[in-house]
Amino acid sequence: MHRIVAGIPTLKHHCDTLARDPERYRPTQCPHCGLGHPWLHGHYTRKADRTTSGQENPVPIPRFFCPGCGHTCSRLPSCVAPRRWYGWALQQTVLLLLWIGLSLYAVSGLPSLFDTPPPCRSTCRRWGRWLQERAADFGFHLRSAFPDWGRVLGWPDFWVASLRQQSLSAIMTWLDHHAVSVP
Numbered sequence: 001m002h003r004i005v006a007g008i009p010t011l012k013h014h015c016d017t018l019a020r021d022p023e024r025y026r027p028t029q030c031p032h033c034g035l036g037h038p039w040l041h042g043h044y045t046r047k048a049d050r051t052t053s054g055q056e057n058p059v060p061i062p063r064f065f066c067p068g069c070g071h072t073c074s075r076l077p078s079c080v081a082p083r084r085w086y087g088w089a090l091q092q093t094v095l096l097l098l099w100i101g102l103s104l105y106a107v108s109g110l111p112s113l114f115d116t117p118p119p120c121r122s123t124c125r126r127w128g129r130w131l132q133e134r135a136a137d138f139g140f141h142l143r144s145a146f147p148d149w150g151r152v153l154g155w156p157d158f159w160v161a162s163l164r165q166q167s168l169s170a171i172m173t174w175l176d177h178h179a180v181s182v183p
């Protein structure tokens with residue numbers, strides 16, 4: 001894993017960091033063969049800004065090349081979720097709204113969340129099911145590392161308590177760095 005670079009909360013922050021300090025993105029070793037220090041190998045672009053203005057698009061995602069095995073890998077800032085259309089911050093907001101009792105219909109009908117048109121009902125439902133299905137695996141790792149969080153049991157109370165401690169982005173980055181596949 002280790003696909004996610006920690007501590008990059010917004011796309012703006014990502015573009016600034018990539019321009020100013022690209023070394024921060026370099027993986028310590030190739031995820032395929034383990035050889036150290038893959039080379040920076042350009043970038044690909046991704047449409048990751050889902051706000052109405054979309055002004056950060058297209059977002060550059062840095063790529064690295066391993067001279068040992070010839071594989072490339074890419075590294076995502078922690079604000080962007082792997083294999084997801086929307087970022088972690090919006091997913092966190094939607095999940096919390098569902099857990100306090102708002103219906104899928106109500107959440108998808110909100111005028112906007114962080115200036116982003118709200119995701120449709122099926123997307124919101126999918127996020128809820130995803131976390132519920134992965135809760136045992138994620139919770140096992142998190143409880144071992146953060147014993148305090150483990151005092152709150154049950155679904156979704158453990159997650160409500162955990163998200164008081166750290167953002168969904170930070171939690172998913174932590175899991176990624178501990179060899180847990182996310183999302």
Ligand SMILES: [Zn+2]
Pocket residue numbers: 030031032033034035066067068069070071
């Ligand atoms: Zn390699």
